[in-house]
Amino acid sequence: MEQLLGEDFNDAVQAASSSGLLSWVEPDDLKLKHRIGRGLFGDTWLATLHNSTEDFDGFHEVAVKVLPPLPKDQVGLILRRFERLYCASPGLKGVNWPQGISVKDGKACLITKLYEGSLGDKMARSARNKLLLPDIIRYGSDLARGVLELHLHGSLALNLKPCNFLLDDQDRAVVGEFGLPLLFLGTPAASSGHLIWLGTPNYMAPEQWDAHVRGPIHFETDAWGFACSIIEMIGGFKPWDGMSAEEIFSRVVVRGQSPSIPAGLPVAIFKIMKGCFEYDYRKRPNFEEILAAFTSPNVLFKEGDWVVDNLWGHSTRIGIVKKVLGPEAVLLQYCDKLGETVVCNGASKLNLWKNPIHVGDMVRVKPTIAIPRFSWHQNLQGIEGAVAEIDKQNSIFSVKFSGSKEVWQADPVEIELICSGIVAGDWVLRKESGSTSLAQRTPSSVGIVHHVQQDANVKVAFLGRETLWTGSPAGLSKLSPFCVGQFVKLKNEVSNPRFDWPLKKNTFWETGKVSGILPNGCLIVDFPGRLFNSKGWFADPQEVEAVTLSTCHGLIEKYEHLEAMHWSIRPILCLLGFLAAARVGTVVSKQILQPVAKKKKSTAKEVSLTKQVELQTPTNHEPVADGKQTGGQTWLLPAVANVLFKEGGNNSS
Numbered sequence: 001m002e003q004l005l006g007e008d009f010n011d012a013v014q015a016a017s018s019s020g021l022l023s024w025v026e027p028d029d030l031k032l033k034h035r036i037g038r039g040l041f042g043d044t045w046l047a048t049l050h051n052s053t054e055d056f057d058g059f060h061e062v063a064v065k066v067l068p069p070l071p072k073d074q075v076g077l078i079l080r081r082f083e084r085l086y087c088a089s090p091g092l093k094g095v096n097w098p099q100g101i102s103v104k105d106g107k108a109c110l111i112t113k114l115y116e117g118s119l120g121d122k123m124a125r126s127a128r129n130k131l132l133l134p135d136i137i138r139y140g141s142d143l144a145r146g147v148l149e150l151h152l153h154g155s156l157a158l159n160l161k162p163c164n165f166l167l168d169d170q171d172r173a174v175v176g177e178f179g180l181p182l183l184f185l186g187t188p189a190a191s192s193g194h195l196i197w198l199g200t201p202n203y204m205a206p207e208q209w210d211a212h213v214r215g216p217i218h219f220e221t222d223a224w225g226f227a228c229s230i231i232e233m234i235g236g237f238k239p240w241d242g243m244s245a246e247e248i249f250s251r252v253v254v255r256g257q258s259p260s261i262p263a264g265l266p267v268a269i270f271k272i273m274k275g276c277f278e279y280d281y282r283k284r285p286n287f288e289e290i291l292a293a294f295t296s297p298n299v300l301f302k303e304g305d306w307v308v309d310n311l312w313g314h315s316t317r318i319g320i321v322k323k324v325l326g327p328e329a330v331l332l333q334y335c336d337k338l339g340e341t342v343v344c345n346g347a348s349k350l351n352l353w354k355n356p357i358h359v360g361d362m363v364r365v366k367p368t369i370a371i372p373r374f375s376w377h378q379n380l381q382g383i384e385g386a387v388a389e390i391d392k393q394n395s396i397f398s399v400k401f402s403g404s405k406e407v408w409q410a411d412p413v414e415i416e417l418i419c420s421g422i423v424a425g426d427w428v429l430r431k432e433s434g435s436t437s438l439a440q441r442t443p444s445s446v447g448i449v450h451h452v453q454q455d456a457n458v459k460v461a462f463l464g465r466e467t468l469w470t471g472s473p474a475g476l477s478k479l480s481p482f483c484v485g486q487f488v489k490l491k492n493e494v495s496n497p498r499f500d501w502p503l504k505k506n507t508f509w510e511t512g513k514v515s516g517i518l519p520n521g522c523l524i525v526d527f528p529g530r531l532f533n534s535k536g537w538f539a540d541p542q543e544v545e546a547v548t549l550s551t552c553h554g555l556i557e558k559y560e561h562l563e564a565m566h567w568s569i570r571p572i573l574c575l576l577g578f579l580a581a582a583r584v585g586t587v588v589s590k591q592i593l594q595p596v597a598k599k600k601k602s603t604a605k606e607v608s609l610t611k612q613v614e615l616q617t618p619t620n621h622e623p624v625a626d627g628k629q630t631g632g633q634t635w636l637l638p639a640v641a642n643v644l645f646k647e648g649g650n651n652s653s
């Protein structure tokens with residue numbers, strides 16, 4: 001791989017920084033002294049920076065992250081990402097924001113403040129690598145605050161781990177390094193020749209492993225790495241310690257496992273940590289919730305929190321916390337018709353309402369609700385309305401519809417945010433899609449809506465995009481959704497599918513069954529009879545169509561569909577065919593052979609009876625001619641004949 005070295009690279013970085021977004025440092029002003037860290041995303045050096053102004057000339061110590069050499073063809077792109085990520089410091093207190101950029105020996109150098117060391121260093125110095133719980137809680141809230149600042153600024157951290165948490169001279173923790181994995185997203189690391197991951201394997205969330213396929217990554221992705229770091233501080237060793245990246249991938253991504261959470265944590269922290277390890281990032285808490293748990297570790301909820309109650313199993317209810325009665329007990333008022341106030345003693349089973357509805361939000365009654373709990377006018381079903389008021393005192397939501405003067409009351413569980421007819425969870429087709437990633441393929445144009453925003457934009461996850469697409473719903477049209485259990489096949493016009501797809505008799509694409517759907521709409525497909533594919537089969541929802549018996553034309557297609565429905569159809573049909581053939585064979589052979597057999601049998605019986613008769617008669621060895629007994633025993637013949645006739649008749653019946 002050709003790398004951009006020396007002057008060329010210098011010029012490229014300088015040009016990028018001339019936009020004023022990055023502060024350029026002359027290479028001669030930066031002296032690298034010795035290395036203090038080594039990681040996947042480059043080495044960290046202790047360095048001195050020469051500062052000279054008109055009346056001041058001095059040196060001060062800094063830390064420098066020396067990034068791996070950049071491949072020549074991607075340097076422009078990486079520098080653009082650089083600018084986007086580190087543009088003008090927003091003055092975040094909890095984050096170690098880079099102070100400048102330079103180039104040394106053809107490698108980009110990020111210059112940052114020199115801290116006392118990292119939490120990783122502190123753990124290495126402490127007994128059994130562990131930290132004390134009060135310290136963990138204090139550092140945890142510092143860090144949650146830092147990550148929240150970063151998220152509010154629009155950036156992801158992605159590589160949260162104790163070695164990247166730095167301690168200042170007041171023993172406060174800050175997020176030391178952030179966003180670096182995003183710079184290299186999709187580029188091979190020039191130095192090692194292998195793909196750089198979107199983080200460090202032991203701390204990576206399922207969607208981080210292959211964000212193109214299993215994405216998107218979003219703010220809640222950081223929750224996983226944060227929780228892994230807390231576990232490491234408690235236990236003294238990192239999650240999945242001693243396992244290779246492949247093993248961790250198999251556990252976290254394929255088998256859906258998560259690190260186990262130690263017992264004995266304060267209630268709120270234990271609950272939040274459990275939430276951080278949800279497989280689907282949409283179910284994880286955001287950093288506001290994480291910060292709340294670490295600042296009040298023994299309080300699950302505070303007064304005024306909206307909570308979702310699934311306690312009774314059957315129906316979900318939304319309520320507001322009226323009073324905190326104890327670590328696990330709250331006084332709750334439901335927002336439904338009854339407006340009941342109850343004491344809830346199992347508050348750890350309640351969940352914060354993650355995306356609460358606000359005044360001004362556009363909503364509709366969920367189509368699945370046949371009879372709303374409040375008296376909702378039938379004509380308003382499916383129509384969009386604006387939330388006019390939320391009466392927190394009495395837990396009442398009021399909605400106003402454009403065509404109506406009246407204000408209608410609503411149960412928040414029964415309404416959903418809507419934007420131009422689109423709600424979260426809808427499958428959509430993006431009318432014009434363009435590539436924004438490094439992959440050769442453009443992202444799929446079929447995706448799933450994840451968020452409906454107040455600014456009338458929606459966030460959609462598309463396969464092939466590592467992050468959510470944000471835009472106006474005007475560019476989207478709704479599609480009927482795929483679902484688990486459905487049968488799919490590649491569309492006729494697809495000749496080169498995004499993922500491998502098995503061929504039948506090396507000629508036709510096989511029909512598969514959807515066994516799972518990833519958050520970005522990527523379909524996990526099973527093919528009957530094809531049990532052994534460690535990587536699994538995937539499908540781009542844009543490239544496949546649903547198959548049902550009724551959509552199959554002709555008997556052969558219908559049979560093939562049946563065959564696709566279960567691997568055992570063919571062997572069962574073969575077995576049935578064989579049994580039927582065997583049965584027919586038996587019947588036919590009976591039909592043909594029976595008269596002969598009957599004849600033979602009758603002859604045999606005749607002979608044996610004759611013999612018996614002979615035996616019963618006094619020995620008279622005179623030959624029998626023409627069926628007539630010679631001598632005086634002819635009286636026996638009619639009786640024998642009678643017996644024979646009778647037996648033969650019985651036999652044939």
Ligand SMILES: Nc1ncnc2c1ncn2[C@@H]1O[C@H](COP(=O)(O)OP(=O)(O)OP(=O)(O)O)[C@@H](O)[C@H]1O
Nearest residue numbers: 037038039040041042043044063113114115118163
């Ligand atoms: N700004 C800084 N001030 C003081 N020490 C620092 C600073 N940045 C990093 N370090 C030191 O460097 C160590 C981490 O180095 P580095 O970031 O290169 O490794 P890593 O975090 O494992 O790698 P990566 O972040 O690439 O995955 C920290 O444990 C700390 O000792």
